[in-house]
Amino acid sequence: MAVNYQIDYLKQLEYESIYIIREALSQFTKTALLFSGGKDSITVLHLLRKAFWPAKVNIPLLHIDTGHNFPETIEFRDRIVEKLGLTLIVKKVQDTINAGKAREEKGLNPSRNAIQSITLLDAIQELDLDACFGGARRDEEKSRAKERFFSHRDEFGQWDPKNQRPELWNLLNGRKNKGENFRIFPLSNWTELDVWNYIKSENIEVPSLYYAHERNVFNMNGVLYAVGEFMQPTANCLVENKKVRFRTIGDMSCTGAVLSEADNNDRVIEEIASSTITERGTRVDDQKSDASMEERKKQGYF
Amino acid sequence: MSHFEKKHLVTASGYYQEKELLRFSTIGSVDDGKSTLIGRLLYETNSIADDQMLALEKASINSGSDYLNLALLTDGLTAEREQGITIDVAYRYFETKKRKFIIADCPGHVQYTRNMITGTSGVNTAVILVDARKGLQEQTLRHAFLSSLVQIKHLVLCVNKMDLVDFREDLFDNIKNEFYKYLSRLDIADVQCIPISALNGDNVISRSNNMSWYQGVTLLYALENINLFSDPNLVDCRFPIQKVVRPLSEDYYDYRGYSGRVESGVLRVGDEVVVLPSGFSSKIKSIDSFDGQLEEAFYPMCVNVSIEDALDISRGDMLVKPNNRATVSQDVDLMICWLHKEPFDPKRKYLIKHTTREVQCLVKEAGYKINVNTLHREQISDQNPIKMNDIGRVQIRTNTPLLHDSYKKNKNTGCLIMIDEFTHETIGAGLIL
Incomplete structure (x- = not known):
């Protein structure tokens, strides 16, 4: 039994994230985890397992594959999917380019970072997803400092930072009109150090x-x-x-x-x-x- | 260009250690030095990295400022930088050896009430800034009133820019006394007043040598030592059902559990419970989580609860104790804070989100508006509706009952949001009376 009723901050962050994930799973019908094989999406996956327990994680992982991955990331991705019995959906930026919907940057070592958004939005539409979980954190970058837990996207998949819904207490509003969707960011309040302390304490690979x-x-x-x-x-x-x-x-x-x-x-x-x-x-x-x-x-x- | 040097490094060791979490809001008007104060807290706790500092210096020069403009640290959006205003509540993070802090920084000018209610809704501590040269302003009193409305438990008034008034004790005392006088009309138990200079660091992290007459603590010390033990409500057991869990897997074939967060009180295995709104009773069979079985659970723990009897329970229902139930009612009295540019319309239907419940409501009576500057009541009429940033008292009737407590008794089961049924935007915040 607990001696007092104070909970350590990392555990508090974990509970906050599980609460957000469960709200999203209850409010939306078709969701997926945007999975890059990076530590943040791996942490969200771990929290999804806790949120689903004792049921298995029954939403797919969606990987937007630029084709420019580190081989180690792909090897890790496939191994974790196999180990946990998950569903993996891979959408390739190369296919978007081949279909003429995006154009490769010119010059040596072109980056596909920007054009992967096109592949992502196509995938959301094709899979009919109404919400995608992501591992973005507010401490990462200044424009992310004002992100919501439930971040609204209009029918063009666009984010309107000046017109975001206020989020009060822990009441999360996932209501939307047809064609609109949400990004869900359970790690909003985590810092890089929090993620690493959590990886260590939970022994996450x-x-x-x-x-x-x-x-x-x-x-x-x-x-x-x-x-x-x-x-x-x-x-x-x-x-x-x-x-x-x-x-x-x-x-x-x-x-x-x-x-x-x-x-x-x-x-x-x-x-x-x-x-x-x-x-x-x-x-x-x-x-x-x-x-x-x-x-x-x-x-x-x- | 920087006014700062890292005098007192209070960096965390990095190695994980158990710590308490304090969420607080910073509140102040445009020129009260709020950004400078946050900048100093972040800088001296080693929470601003060199590349951020470089980017900040670059951005400061670009914005035509000849000093390090710390507001640019939090004003991340292009529109904010262009217009030199803060549009939205920003979140910042820092830690010391003792505590981990989340700052909800409430911007000073546009849509003030809306942003302040949003930023303070999730915290129990507020830091209000005033300029020592100007003393208490109308808006300081508004800030204190709103803090009291959202039931801030701990308030720190920072009298800033003491360096510009020759660190005069009598000036500080006047402001402090006047503030306490005003607070007697409000409902905040724990209040501290600290004379500071955010720019020079007096009494922020370390004690000032310029105010030997001040015997109190520094701001950081206050934040590190605010007593959080009595904050959570451990008396009134409330467990709103978030999800019904039926895995139907081989390992858990017969398992039927209810996911949720304990919003208040303590839930123990063996406890008698009543399901609201049905009124059926049962006993708690087990409290489970991914990490194993638990004997008890309390706020803010997210757990799965299973009960002895097979009852019809769904999302939005609530487990409580037989002798301490939440109010089950379709008629609810509220204070609302309006968040949308289209005014509150008593003739319309609104959607309501309360705990894990979603209901519709009609307005039975639009009572009065509170003038947040004078605290006087004003009659609501077609000419004087509840507009954005207004606070008003209304009575609603919901299509199905809310399972609620008064906000004052229990924040988590006393708060709600109002949603436009067509645009689905969040347009109002409600505090149940």
Whole structure:
């Protein structure tokens, strides 16, 4: 029996998230988890298991596949789907390009980060989803600081940040008109450090990319890229073998590595706590302009 | 360009340790120095990273400001930056060795009441700022009134910019005394007043050398030590059913449980319970979760409860104790805060979301409006309707009963939102009387 009735903050965050997930499962008819194989969507998956228990997670994972993934992410994705007996739906950005609905960026190492929103919105429509769970957090990026738990999207899949529904107490309003849908963000109040403390305390498995390992990397415009099928150094870039890890996992073409010795959860937590840059600081896609995340989010981005 | 240097690092160790969580709102008018105060709290607790600081300096220069504009940290939207105003409640996070903090920062000008009610609805502590040069303003009193309305338990009044009034004790005392006098008309038990300078850091994190006459605590110390033990309602057991769980799997073939969050009180295995609104009674057989069986559960725990008898129970029903039931009624008296630009219309039907229930309502009587500046009552009429940011008293009748308590007794079962049945937007906030 509890000695007193105070609950530790991490447990409070967990309960808040489970409550939000259960509200969404009750209010919407067809939902999916947007699953990238990154630590945040893995954490949401873990919380979904708790919210569904003792039933199994019976909503599909939806992966918008840019084709520029780290092989480790795909291997991890397939393994966890197999292990937990989940349904995985993969929608490929390449198919969107082939259908003439999106155009590849020009130049060396093109990024598919922006055009994946088109694939995502098509998938939402095709699968007739009325809500998608995502792992976005308010502390990640300034335009996300004002996101709601239940984030409304109009019939074009657009986010209108100036016109959001107020969210009071824990009363979540998922009502909508035909064609509209919602993004559900159960981790809104979590920070990067909270996620890692939770991964550690719940013993959640995440891709090996998050821990320090040796890898061939090259420095281009101050970003440390991993050499891979979709990421080739230009002639004057020096490829070096370094001990690195990734703080976020996006496409190989827009995710930078950090030099690190952190090869387990404790050391990762220690590293983040003493880090002087944010995790999005390693993301090229966020640095195109001061409002790049907001612009992409309005277009339907994650 | 920065006014700040990290004088007193109170960074968390990083290693996970059990901590309490304090959610608080910061409230103040445009030039009271609220952003500077938040900036200082974040900066000195090591919660602003270097790349954020760089981006902030860049953005400050772009916006034509010759000092570090900390408002740009929270004003993330392009429209906010362009217009130099904060549109929406912003959330910020920091932690110290002792506690984890979530700040709901309520913007100062447009749609003030709406934003303040939204930002304070989920917290139990509010920090109100006033400018020492100006003293208590009409809006300070409005902030205090609204804090009392949403049942803020702990209030900290920060008298800011003490450096600009030569750190005068008599000025601070006047403001403090006047504030306490006003509070006697309101309902907030725990109040502290702190003289600070957010810009220079006096009494924010560390004690000021400029105000030796002040014997009280710093703001951070106050936030770290506010007593949270008595805040949750542990008396009135309320368990609204969120979901009925019937896995029908091999392992749990006969399992029938009810998912929900204990909104107040304590639920124990073996307890006699009554199901509302049906009135049938049973006993709690087990309290389960992914992490194992529990003997008891309380706010804000999300659990699955199973009971001894097979009863017809669905989402929106509520488990309570036989001798302590929520009110079951279709006629409900409310204070409402209107959130939408289209005024409240007593002739319309509205949707209501209350606990896990959704009902329709008609307006039986539109009573009066409260002028939040004078606290005087005004008659509601076609010419003087309840408009956006207004607070009014109304009586509604719902198509099916609400299972409720008064907001004052039990926040979680006394709050509701009103929804437009056509646009589905959230247009009103209700506090049950």
